[in-house]
Structures are given as C-alpha cells and as structure tokens.
Amino acid sequence: MSPSDFFYRNREIAGFSNPSRAIYAAVRELLENSLDACEAQKALPEIFLRITEVTASEAGSSIYIMRISDNGTGLPPEEIPNCFGKVFYGSKYTLKQARGTFGLGGTITILYGQITTHKPVTITSSTGGEIHEYEMMIDIQNNRPMILRHRVMENKKKWRGTVVELQMEGDYSRIKSRLLDYLKETAIVNPYADLTFVDPAGRLYRYERGTEKMPPLPKAVKPHPHGIDVENFRRLVSVTKEKSMKAFMMEHFQGVGQKTADNFLKAAGISRRAKPKSLKPEDIVTLVRTARQFSDFKRPDPSCLxxxxxxxxxxxxxxxxxxxxxxxxxxxxxxxxxxxxxxxxxxxxxxxxxxxxxxxxxxxxxxxxxxxxxxxxxxxxxxxxxxxxxxxxxxxxxxxxxxxxxxxxxxxxxxxxxxxxxxxxxxxxxxxxxxxxxxxxxxxxxxxIYISRSHRAARERRRLNIFEKFLPKIAEFSTKLSDNEDPPDIAPLLAAVSTTIPDVEEKIKEVSTIVGDAA
Amino acid sequence: MSETPHKESEKQREITEASLKQLGNLIYEQIQNREFPWVMMQSRSTDNIIYDPELRQYILGSRTIRRHARNIRHIRPFTQMVWTAWFARELVSMRKTSTLREVYYSARGQQDIEFSGQPESDNIITDLEVALNRPREDFGIFPEERSAIFGDLTIEYTVPGYEGRRMNLTDHPDGVMVGPAVTSSEFVETSADKILVIEKGAMFNRLIEEKAHDKFNAILVHTAGQSPRSTRKIIRRLNQQWGLPVYIFTDGDPWGIHIAMVIISGSANAAHLRDLATPEAKWIGVWGTDIIDYKLPTENLTEHDAKRLRELKTDPRYTDEIWQREIDIFMKIGKKAELEAFSRYGLTYIVDEYLPAKLESVENI
CATH class of the missing domain: 3.30.230.10 (Ribosomal Protein S5; domain 2)
Structure with a gap:
C-alpha cells in the first residue's frame, strides 16, 4: 500500500472524518503551510482565503472551491508536483519546532478534494521569476503526481508566493463557528500576519496585522538521545557517513562529547569502534533503550524552540x-x-x-x-x-x-x-x-491584585454614587426647611469624596508592572 | 390661667416650628461652608439608656453621637431625617396632624428616601425627637388612635376649626378617643378627684355602664394595652395640673404589670423624653395577692410569662417592695388572672366590692 493509499483509507486520522471537519482540516493544513512559507523567508504573511460554494448536494454537504494565496517563499517550479502530489515527500534528520501536524502539508487536502470531487488542483507559484501554474491530480495507488497542464507566465510585478485552488466536498455551515474561532485564534498567535477570509456567503472577515515584529526562526538541532526512537535511529544509521559508533553518536546527537559517547556505548554494551552500518536490529533496540535511561547526557537544547x-x-x-x-x-x-x-x-x-x-x-x-x-x-x-x-x-x-x-x-x-x-x-x-x-x-x-483593586474601585464608585444620590436631597430639603431660596452648592462636597477614585484606577493600570517585577 | 388656652398652644406650635427651621438652617449653612452636614444627638444605644432613680424613669446618658453625612452608613438616615423634619414642619405650619403610618407612606415616591418599612420611619422620627429634644406629638405625628378617656372633664379644643370650643368628656358614653384633638386640648375643669386607668376596653365599658366615674368620682382612661405616649402624657397632665392621684388597673400577669410600670416610670424606648411618666401613679391590681384573696379563676403562667417575670424582678424600676412582693407571689402560685376574672362573682362585683375595697386600702398606704 502506498502512503497515499494509506491516507485515502484512513483519512479520519488526518482530521477529515466528516464533511464539516473536512473543511476545518483543509483550511488548517493550507493556512499553516502558507504561514510556514512566509516565515521561512521572513516575509510578513499576507494570506487570503476564500471558500465558494459550487453546488449544493444532498444531506447538507456541498462542493466548495477553496482558494488560498500567500506571499511566502514560493516553490521552485520543478518541486511543485512532488510537493503537492506525493505523500511523505522529503525527510528530516534534524529537529526543530514546526507547525505541520503530519508533515503532509497540503497533500492530504488535495487528496481529499480529489477523492470527493474528482477534480484536479491548480497550484500557482513563483519564487520571484516566472510564474508556474500546474493543474494536477494524485495517482493514489502509485503515490505519484499526474500533471494535467503546466503553464509558464511572465511575472512583471515580481510577485512571490503560492496560490492553491482546489475543489472539495464539505459542510461549511456546521463548522462555521469553529472555523471562525480557529482563524481568530490563529490571528492571536500570528499577530504579524494579515489574514483575510471570504466565506461562502460572501462575508469578509479581516484579521489585521498588529505588529511587524516576528519571532526568531527556530534553529534546527540534532536530536537528543533521550528522545530518539528505533525508527529514527535506523534512518540515521542508513544515512550516516561516520565509520565508528563513537563518531556516529557525537555527530548525530546533541549533548554527546567524547567522554559521554564512550560511557554511553559502554553502558549499551556496543563497541565504540563498531561500524554503524553493521548494527543488527537488536543492537539498535538496545541502544535506544539504553539512551532513554542513561543519565549523563546534557539537558536537551531549547534553541530549537x-x-x-x-x-x-x-x-x-x-x-x-x-x-x-x-x-x-x-x-x-x-x-x-x-x-x-x-x-x-x-x-x-x-x-x-x-x-x-x-x-x-x-x-x-x-x-x-x-x-x-x-x-x-x-x-x-x-x-x-x-x-x-x-x-x-x-x-x-x-x-x-x-x-x-x-x-x-x-x-x-x-x-x-x-x-x-x-x-x-x-x-x-x-x-x-x-x-x-x-x-x-x-x-x-x-x-x-487586579481583581481586588477593581473591587475596590467599584466600591469607591458605589460610594460616590451614594453621595451623588443623597447630597442633593439633603440640600433640597434643608433649603425648604430653612426657608432659603436657592439650594446650597454641593459640588465642593462631591469633589472631596471623588478624589480617591482616579487614584485607585491609576493603580489598576500599574498592576502588570508591579507583578512583572515580582515574578 | 393667665393666658387663654389656645394662645398657650399657639406659642408651643411656634417654638416647634422655629426649632425645625433652625435644624434646616444649621444643615444649610454647613453645606454652604463646604462642610459635610452633621447633627449631634444623644446616643440611643442600650448602653446609653440609664435608669435615674431620682426621676424614677429611664433617661439617656451623656454619650452623644454625630450623625454625619460624610459617613456612608449615615447619609441615608441623615437624608431621611432632613426630609422628615421638612415633612413635620409642613404639618406644623399647616396645623395638620398625621400618623406614624402616614409618614411612612408619605415618603413613598420620594426617590431614594423611601423607608424600607414602618419600623425604619418610626426610628427616624425618634431620631428627630432626640435631635430636637421634642416629642413627635409636637410635630403633629401621632400613633394610630386606640385609647379613650371618659369622665367629668371639660376640655377646650385648639385644633383648627374647633379653637375655643369646649366639651365635657361625659358627653359621649363610649368614651372619647384620645387623638390629636384631645391631646392638644386644654383642660379647663373637672370635679373628679382621681384617675382610674384601665388596660382593657371591655372593663372600661363596664365601669362606664356601672357609673364608676360617679361612684368613685374619677376620670376613666382606657389604655388599650400598652399605653400610647399621648395617653401617658394626658395622665401626667391631669396628675400635675390638679394633683389628681392615678390608679392603674391591669390584668394580673407580667404584661399587665408592665403596662402599669410604663405609665409610672416610662419606657426605655422613650428615654429621650420627659413629661411622659407619672411617678406617683399606683398599680392597684390585679395583684397576685388578689388571685389568692378573691379566689379568682386563673390560668397557668406560660414559660414565656415566667421568663418575663424573672426579667421584671431584676429591672431597676421594680425595686419597690410591692412590686417585688407581687412578682414573687405570681411566680410562687404559677397563675395569672385577667380583669374579667371578677365576673365570676357577677358583672357588678368589681365596681361594688373589689374596687372600693382596693382603693381604700391603697389610699391608706
């Protein structure tokens, strides 16, 4: 079974479990792909998402066109078909924090669109030069892109970015509020991004950029021996150029020096001169198990976060x-x-x-x-x-x-x-x-501190209200009672009681500074 | 009398109105001087209510409180007191009277001043009494009428429309309600030589019917339970003006005893007021001794009655020998008797036998 085939059969794992969740999962995959693409070249993301209903079908679900465009890196034209048309394209031997939930990018979305509508996907991308447009489908059984059309266009405005447009079946109305929550929450953690969404009813949702600062990109770091699993260990072994296990450990893992490598391999019962390529499967299992318990490694390096x-x-x-x-x-x-x-x-x-x-x-x-x-x-x-x-x-x-x-x-x-x-x-x-x-x-x-201060402020305000309520009455009836013409001026009295109030409100604003220092 | 009666009451009215106006002026000027208005008054808290053995009544001690509009807890009652003073001045200047209940309702619709219930408005009226050192009757505020008076007493009205008109209190055989008109009237003349105060309406009517007023040459006063202040004031005036002795006749139980005592020594609630008590008044029955001597039909004392008796026993007003003796007897026999108990010996027995004997024995003490 090819990876594409596997996901075709198990699409609920990737979140495409029903027509409404499919819409949400598709937006999530495509949007996060776009954000990653923008951040990779340190461009302030400008992302436009549109969902259009094509035909209403039975039982609430419809066919939609989903289109997302970004101003990210763009893709080299020769990589576009594989990037979007093959599951598990590329592999990582270092670790860093990444958004992608499954490392599938948009491929799974395209796959889902294809199996529900049997329509091709259109991908338009430029890295700054010519614009390439592919219309393609995925050959599921062979896990391979099938290019239906490839067009190259001039790029006078030096546009850079990627546009993906596909058709899929889904149920927008039932996921609408969750989707809007998702976009809002995405806007919270990407305050430097500018997001626009046009929903099937034509409503426009804007999530404007709040800052031009972007967090530093995470660095790629080698895996920590505590966290390695057998499969990843095996892959490292298959790609390594090192000739001895000692050099292998020092080269491919973080926090492993000469001495640690020696001690670790001794603990695992593997010769430090052993060739990595000649490790038996049971040796790898032993090494992974030992690594998990071995306590002399340095703490994992957080710079990848x-x-x-x-x-x-x-x-x-x-x-x-x-x-x-x-x-x-x-x-x-x-x-x-x-x-x-x-x-x-x-x-x-x-x-x-x-x-x-x-x-x-x-x-x-x-x-x-x-x-x-x-x-x-x-x-x-x-x-x-x-x-x-x-x-x-x-x-x-x-x-x-x-x-x-x-x-x-x-x-x-x-x-x-x-x-x-x-x-x-x-x-x-x-x-x-x-x-x-x-x-x-x-x-x-x-x-x-904030809550107790605001309670105090509320109390003060209530206090002032009481004075504002009763002082005029006292003035009114004492005037009548004493046969005076005009009521006495109560403004100075009210001013005297209200002086304490702005004071408290000032203090509420100071709270974060005070506590920031304490913490 | 040097002045005609209604001129005297007119003078009182003017003094009252002036004192209310003065209160208004005080507050008005305080505000004008950029000061939160305040009023000094004697504290009415229980620890400031002291029994004065010399005056033979409760009085307020020396502790004063300042009701201050700057205080968040005082400002509402302060405002209510200013409103009540204004309302009282309106009553006084228009020569109208009102009741405690009416004052409570009059404040309805006065936004923010509204009393939460009659106890609150009654309390504010008492504050005003304390602040101005005058009883509320001076402000034209009376309780609901329920007590009555009967006998050969000629009064002269001072209320608007009746000024100078006279009436003899034997004119109406049910007795005359003690309302604002009677309370504010002048006492012109009487042939009576004593005052007989009765707790209950049935017995009051019995005495009128049996011509007890003639037989004993007495003015009859019906208190209808615990005596209202205006009635106590009338009893005192009659006692002071003509030196008439006062005899009080109540149920033979702790509650009856205390009705008599409040007429004699006043109540803690009215500790801020003078001229309400009649220290020379005497309680003539129904005593515990009478229950035994006359073999009266009785009921058992309840737990509540017994508890009240124990309280009275230690009350400073009850130190005299007769009170201590009678309280002890009630507690010892564990019985109580109502005024009506004498009916056992016939309806006229009380007038023909009991009262003459009782008055004679008391007068001889």
Missing part, C-alpha cells in the same frame, strides 16, 4: 480580544524545560475585564496552542483543562465561577505530547502539566 515571547503574545491577544486599557492581561513565558528528552516551553496568559465579558459567556474560556496551532476540539480531555479545573484553586485569586476569564496556553516543543493520533489535545505529561500550572499561577497572581 520558538516561543511567542510575552510581547508578541500580548499584542496578539490584545488585538483579537479587543482589550482596552482597563482590561487585565498578564502574559508569562516560562523558562525551557524537558520531558522524556524533548525540550519544551510553556507560555500562558490570563485576561479579564469588561471586554471579555462582552465577547464570551461568563466563566472561563480556554484557548490552547501547540506549536502555534490552535487546538479546538476535545478540550475537556486535555492537560490544560485539567490544570485549570483541577490543579488551580481559583478562589485564591478571587476568581469565581462567573468571573469572565480567558486563559491562553501555548506549549511549544519538538514533540508535543499529543494523546491521540487525532492530535487535538495534549496528554498530562507530569513535567508539562507542572509547567502549565506554574505559568497560569504566575499570571493569576497579578490577576488577584
């Missing part, structure tokens, strides 16, 4: 949740940590205020990300839900069930601890769970 950073995450949240000065937002980026040999960083944010209560139902709303991909489904099975609802005692932070609260958690890692093949939620790895808990707690400490 690309957290958002507090500033960018704050920009994204502020713009998409329409926070104002008087709302509360605290963003925390934790220091790198590791689990099972994989480095990871947790970022969290807590927001509350009147803007939140206008947009969300009262209570807590969780927004989850793994490597900058929003996780929308199976919320209550995931580790973030567990942390928020089980680990943290919110009354400590003066948060009660009706407090409008948005909690954002971003976990970035070379390997996200997904719990299932569907990759919709993260497992409660103890180290990851602990970091998420600490991140939220840190943010919540300043939340507590």
């Amino acid at each position: 690309s957290p958002m950073g507090e500033e960018l995450l704050e920009t994204g949240i502020r713009k998409e949740l329409n926070l104002t000065e008087s709302d509360f937002l605290q963003v925390v980026t934790r220091k790198p940590s590791t689990y099972l040999g994989f480095p990871f960083i947790v970022e969290a944010a807590v927001a509350t205020g009147s803007s939140i209560s206008k947009q969300y139902k009262s209570g807590t709303t969780i927004i989850r990300y793994a490597n900058r991909i929003p996780l929308l489904f199976d919320e209550s099975s995931g580790v973030v839900w567990k942390v928020v609802n089980k680990n943290i005692n919110w009354s400590t932070y003066k948060v009660y069930s009706d407090t409008p609260l948005v909690i954002v958690v971003h976990v970035c890692s070379t390997k996200i601890p997904y719990k299932t093949v569907g990759k919709e939620y993260m497992a409660d790895q103890p180290e990851v769970e602990k970091e998420i808990t600490n991140a939220i707690r840190t943010a919540a400490r300043s939340l507590r």
